[in-house]
Amino acid sequence: MKNKRFAIVLDTERCIDCKACTVACKAENDVPLGPNNYRNWVVASKLRGKYPNLGQSYTPSQCQHCSNAPCEHVCPTRATFTSSDGIVDVKEEKCIGCKYCQTACPYNARYYNEETGAIDKCTFCAQRIYAVPPRLPACVDTCPTKVRAFGDLNDPNSEVSLLLARNPSKVLKPAMGTNPHLFYLD
Amino acid sequence: MSAFKNRPKLFVWMAILLLGMAAGAAGVIHVLIVGHAQSYNVTREIPWGLLIATYVFLVVSSTGLCLISSLGHVFGMKQFEFIGKRAILLAILTLLCGFGAIGMEINHPIRMGIYTILSPNFSSAIWWMGTLYGVYLMFLCAEFYFLMKGMHKGAFTMGVLGFTAAVSAHSNLGAVFGLLEARPFWHGSFLPIYFIVSALVSGCALIGMIVYFNHKKSGAPMPLKYADFMDTLGRLQILTLMTLVFFVVWKIIPGIYGHPPEKYEATMSMISGPFAFNFWFFEVLMGLVIPLCILFPKKTRTPTGVMFAGLSSTIGIFFMRYDLVIIGQLVSMREGTAELVNGLLQYTPSLSELGITIGAICTCLFLYTVAERLLPLDPEEH
Numbered sequence: 001m002k003n004k005r006f007a008i009v010l011d012t013e014r015c016i017d018c019k020a021c022t023v024a025c026k027a028e029n030d031v032p033l034g035p036n037n038y039r040n041w042v043v044a045s046k047l048r049g050k051y052p053n054l055g056q057s058y059t060p061s062q063c064q065h066c067s068n069a070p071c072e073h074v075c076p077t078r079a080t081f082t083s084s085d086g087i088v089d090v091k092e093e094k095c096i097g098c099k100y101c102q103t104a105c106p107y108n109a110r111y112y113n114e115e116t117g118a119i120d121k122c123t124f125c126a127q128r129i130y131a132v133p134p135r136l137p138a139c140v141d142t143c144p145t146k147v148r149a150f151g152d153l154n155d156p157n158s159e160v161s162l163l164l165a166r167n168p169s170k171v172l173k174p175a176m177g178t179n180p181h182l183f184y185l186d
Numbered sequence: 187m188s189a190f191k192n193r194p195k196l197f198v199w200m201a202i203l204l205l206g207m208a209a210g211a212a213g214v215i216h217v218l219i220v221g222h223a224q225s226y227n228v229t230r231e232i233p234w235g236l237l238i239a240t241y242v243f244l245v246v247s248s249t250g251l252c253l254i255s256s257l258g259h260v261f262g263m264k265q266f267e268f269i270g271k272r273a274i275l276l277a278i279l280t281l282l283c284g285f286g287a288i289g290m291e292i293n294h295p296i297r298m299g300i301y302t303i304l305s306p307n308f309s310s311a312i313w314w315m316g317t318l319y320g321v322y323l324m325f326l327c328a329e330f331y332f333l334m335k336g337m338h339k340g341a342f343t344m345g346v347l348g349f350t351a352a353v354s355a356h357s358n359l360g361a362v363f364g365l366l367e368a369r370p371f372w373h374g375s376f377l378p379i380y381f382i383v384s385a386l387v388s389g390c391a392l393i394g395m396i397v398y399f400n401h402k403k404s405g406a407p408m409p410l411k412y413a414d415f416m417d418t419l420g421r422l423q424i425l426t427l428m429t430l431v432f433f434v435v436w437k438i439i440p441g442i443y444g445h446p447p448e449k450y451e452a453t454m455s456m457i458s459g460p461f462a463f464n465f466w467f468f469e470v471l472m473g474l475v476i477p478l479c480i481l482f483p484k485k486t487r488t489p490t491g492v493m494f495a496g497l498s499s500t501i502g503i504f505f506m507r508y509d510l511v512i513i514g515q516l517v518s519m520r521e522g523t524a525e526l527v528n529g530l531l532q533y534t535p536s537l538s539e540l541g542i543t544i545g546a547i548c549t550c551l552f553l554y555t556v557a558e559r560l561l562p563l564d565p566e567e568h
Contacts, residue, residue: 034223036230043520061520070368076313077301094301097222097293099233100312106368108519111230114223117293176367 004152007181014145015058021139028138063109063122064180071101092118210545213538225538236535237291239508244284250389251277260345268565283550318355371452391496398493473502
């Protein structure tokens with residue numbers, strides 16, 4: 001069977017900064033309490049304009065599942081690896097907690113999980129997407145305004161492929177050369 | 187207690203070191219009981235803190251001692267030969283204490299031992315750094331053994347290998363930071379080269395202190411031969427310090443010229459931001475200016491002057507390491523991160539981190555002081 005190339009496409013115009021994605025992710029993935037512990041987040045831009053003409057944008061994000069992942073290059077024990085379907089994941093038993101990947105990631109997508117004793121990060125909710133029947137990642141599923149779409153870029157008819165075919169998009173920090181797989185519609 | 191009879195200074199010195207080691211032990215016990223997250227002030231955004239800086243400081247010291255002492259038994263500069271045993275011994279101890287500091291910083295040192303062998307990643311600078319420092323430690327130990335046994339050929343061979351390993355391992359330590367494209371303040375080929383240069387400064391500084399205090403403890407005036415050596419060392423230190431000044435200047439200028447994104451904010455944090463005091467007072471004044479002012483005039487380039495210059499630059503270099511490690515992480519990877527002061531992240535070491543740092547340095551000095559009394563470290567007379 002052909003490998004998949006999982007990706008998320010985001011339409012940030014729809015984001016209302018409710019942070020339901022962060023809450024759903026924490027509940028789904030047993031993310032411990034504490035300000036350092038989260039797998040996804042929403043960045044609120046600075047306020048634009050002057051009162052009463054104000055504007056603000058919100059950018060939800062998470063691990064970009066880069067196909068040229070700096071975290072994978074720097075990991076001394078190959079605890080961080082990319083699966084055949086493009087998911088950047090961590091083998092917990094190999095993680096030595098050196099935090100090199102945390103300093104290498106340009107997106108600050110990683111944290112050290114004291115409960116599992118390893119670096120933790122978004123896995124596109126692997127436990128859900130490979131379930132039978134498959135389910136969407138928690139952040140995608142829970143979003144009240146459907147900011148995120150999840151799917152397989154190797155399937156030309158998937159929702160993500162169609163969105164990227166029909167709309168211009170960009171990635172975060174393209175100059176880093178990481179080749180991210182979170183796409184933001186313009 | 188007979189060792190301390192008529193030696194009140196030694197007693198006070200050892201008592202201070204033991205207190206420092208107790209602080210380290212308290213820090214270690216605290217971490218073992220409550221865990222890293224509760225003990226350290228490192229965060230998700232600033233994951234490397236004081237202990238990484240301490241590790242860098244100690245291994246830079248080790249490398250510097252190895253490189254400078256190799257001037258004698260590797261490069262055949264006779265004047266430097268007599269420092270060999272002491273320098274290599276202190277190089278071993280600083281390296282081991284450095285390993286101790288990083289061992290406390292990383293969460294799973296035992297897994298590290300297993301998986302760096304079973305599942306090595308050859309594209310990881312940390313893997314190379316760790317492996318090369320391991321090899322370097324073996325060469326240092328062998329070199330020390332041969333020096334102690336008076337086996338010059340073996341010491342020379344191990345010295346050459348140790349020198350090569352020191353340069354490789356240490357430039358790789360620079361690469362651990364320099365290969366991170368995400369951190370513009372660190373990224374590039376500058377750091378691997380800079381680390382070697384600053385190791386030479388550390389090496390000269392520590393050797394000056396070793397020679398001075400070694401003679402101080404004997405109570406006898408310093409023989410002319412050693413006083414001459416201190417003068418040569420002082421002049422060599424001027425050269426290494428001036429080279430370091432050059433590196434500091436050329437680190438700053440590209441950091442501010444044209445306001446390169448992220449690099450500019452990080453550089454400015456040490457010019458006029460939260461790290462300005464560390465930079466101007468410790469790095470520039472204590473690390474560079476005071477030592478150079480002592481060493482330049484022939485009148486003050488005495489054994490005592492060279493020792494003071496060494497002490498001052500060693501303190502300065504500690505802050506250079508700390509500032510380098512922390513400043514590289516001050517700029518947030520995300521715009522709009524909450525709780526930023528002046529647009530920068532913040533980090534202050536915790537008591538445990540401070541305790542372990544003090545403990546690591548005191549353990550190193552304690553072991554050296556004990557070894558100085560137990561081992562025949564004086565050079566054989568030819």
